[in-house]
Amino acid sequence: MMNREFRSLVFVVSACSVFLSGGLHSEVLFEEDFDSQPDFTSTMHTTEKRQESSSGDILPKGWNALYQTTAWSPETGYPSKHATLEILSSNADKAMGGTGKSAVMYRESSSNQWNSDSQLVKLLDQGVDELYVEFYIRFSDNWWHRANYANYASKMFRIGHWDGVRDLFNGALGGLGPLVFWDYKRDQYGMSNFLSFRGGPGDEGNNYYLNGEYPDYVSLGYGYFTLEEAPGGTDPLVVNQVEGGYLKDIGRYDPITHEQVFGTTEHWTKLGFYVRMNSAIGAADGIFRMWVNDQRIVNREKIPFVQPNTDNAMLKWNYIAIGGNDNFFPYPADQLFEDWYAIDNIVVRSDMPVNLGVSDTLGDVAPTPPSDLVVE
Template identity: 50%
Template sequence: MNYLKFMPWLAAAAITLGSPSVSSEVIFEEDFDNQPDFTSTMHTTTQSQYKDAHVLPDNWDALHQGTQWSPEKGYPDNHASLEILGSNSDKARGGAGKSMVNWRESYSMGWKNWASDSQLLKLLPQQYDQLYVEFWIAFSSNWYGRQNASGFSSKLFRVGSWTGQGDVFNGAGGELGPIFLWDYKRDNYGIRNVTAYRGNPEEGNYFMNKSAPEFPRFVSKNFGSHTLGEGMDDTDPLVLDQIMGGYLKDISSSVVIGHDQLFGAGQHWTKMGFYVKLNSAPNMADGQLMIFVNGQRVLSLEAIPWIKGTEETKMRGWNYFAIGGNDYLQPYPNEQRFEDWYAIDDVVVRNDIPSHLLSPSPSKEAPSPPTEISVD
C-alpha cells in the first residue's frame, strides 16, 4: 500500500507544524447524517481498509475492522463492527439521522485477545502542535459494563502523529508517535478513566514509562475523588451523578462509581472532549493533556515529554485521530454470539480549546438526579 498516495500532503506536512495561535478554527466536523449507508464489511471483509483502494465513509481516510459474525460472514442476525445506517436512527443523537455505531463481540481465542475492532481514522490537513477533539457517546441498554465489573476494556479514541510511511495502524515500525489513547473500562473499582501514552522517537520513548515513569503505558483513575482539583484554575469539576444526583467529585474514594452514574441510564448521550499539546522541544516536559466530560475538565496534565531525543530530533505534529477501536470482551461463550454497542455522533476537531471551557464552573447547589431517562 502506497500510503502517501492517498494523502500526498503528509510529506510536506512533516516539515512544518501548524500555528494554532494565529487563528482559532474548526478543522473537521462530522454528524454522519449525510453519509451513505455503510458497514465495515458490506464492501469487503478486509481488516485494514484505505480510501484509495476501498469504499469508505465520505471524508474519512482509513478503517481498521475486526468482525466475526456480520451478515457478510454468514450471520444475518448479527452486525459488522461498525455501522453508519439510516436504519439506526434510534441510535443517533436526537433520535434522527445517523451516527457511527460500534458493535463489540464477546469472542475468545483462548487468551486475552482483542477481537472486534472498529477504528475509523481521519488524517488532518497538516501537523498541529495542539488539537481539541470532541464527540458525543451513548451506550446500549445491554452494555456489559453497566452492571458487570470486569477487566474487559475497549479503546474508544486516539489522536496521534504519523510520518506517512509504514502502516498507520501499526506502531512497531517507528512511524507512529506520539499517540494518546482513551479506553473504556469498568472493573472492581468502578468506571475508570483509562489513559495511555505513546511517545517519540520509538527507541526509548514509545512506551513512555521507560523514560518517563510518571507516564506509564496505562493510567487508570476514577471519575470521583481523582478529579479533585482537575478543573480549570484547580477547581473541582461539577460532573453530575446521573443516578443519585449531586456531583461525582463528592463521592468518597472508597465508594465504587458505576457506569450509569457517569454515562447515564438507558441511551443517554455524554459529551467527551480531549485536548493534546506537544512539548515545546525534545526532552522538554511541558506537553499537555486535558479531558472534559460534559464541559467539565476531569484530568489535566502539563508535564508530558511527548517527544524526546537531542537538539537534532525533529518535532512531529498531531495529524490524525480515530474514533472506535479494538475490544477485549469475552464474558460469554463464542457460540452465544453476544454483541453490545456504543454510538458516537457530532464529532468536532479544532486547533484550540473552545473559549467556554477555559473558565472554572461557578459553585452551585448540587442538583437532583435526572427525572427523564431515555431507554433504547
C-alpha cells in the same frame, strides 16, 4: 486571592492572548454528524481487516482508513448480527435526537484476545501543535458493564502523529507516536478513566514509550481522582446521573458505576479531549486535558511527548481515530453476544475552546457551570 474585578480582567486578557497568539490560525478542522454519509458497515464492501481510501477502498466520506476484525455480520455468514462499525439510516434510533445517523461500534464476545476492532481514522490536512476533539457517546441498553464488571477494556478514542509512511494501525511498527488513547473500563474498583500515553518519533527505539519520563498508563477514576482538576484547581461538577449531586462527592473507595457516569440507555454524554505538543524535544511541558459534559476532569501539563531523536525532529498532531479493539470475552463465542456504543457530532479544532478555561501563564478562568447534557 484575586478579587472579582481583577479576575474578570485576567479572563479578558487571557482570551485576547489566545486570539492574538493562536486565534488567527485557530479553526474547526473537521466536523462529522454522519447524517449525510452513505450507508456503510465495516464489512459491506470488503471483509478485509485493513481498508484505506488511498488504496481504493470504499470508506465513509472524509475518512481515510479503517481497521476492522468483525467475526459476525451478514457478510461473514451471520445475517442477524452486526459488523463492528455501522453507519446506517436504519440505526436512526442510535443517533442523537432519534434521527439521522451515528457511528455505531459493536463489541463481540468472540475470543479471549483483543477482538472486534472498529478503528476509523481521520487524517488531518496538516499537523498542528494543539488539538481539541469533542463528541457525544451513548451505550446500548444491554451494555455488559451496566450490571457487571471485570478486567476488560475497550479502546474508544485516540489522538496521534503518523509519519505518513509506515503502518497506520500498529504503533509497535514504528510509524506512530506520540499518541494518547482513551479506554473504557469498569473493574472491581469501579469506572476507570484509563489513559495511555506514547512518545515519538516511534522509530527511535524506545521512544514509542516514554522511557520512565512519564507514565505510559494512567488509571484514574471519575470521582475522587478528579478533585482539583478543574480550572483554577477547583473540583469538576460532573453530575451523578443516578443519585443526583456530583461524582466528586462519591467516596474514594466507593466504586462508581457505569450509569452514574454515562446514564441510562437514551443518555448522551459529551466528551472533550485536548492535547498540546511539548515546546521542544524532551521538554516536559506537553499537555493533556479531558472533559465530561464540559467539566474538566483531567489536567496533565508535564508530558514529554517528543523525545530526543537522531533527526532532531519535532512532531505535530495529525490524526484522530474513533473506535478500536476490545479485550472483552464474558461469554463463549457460540453465544454470539454483542453490545454497542454510538458516537455522534464530532468536532475537531486546532485550539481549545475558551469557554472550557485557559491554563497558561495568566492562570485559569473560572469553570463553566455544570451541565448533565441529557439528550433524549
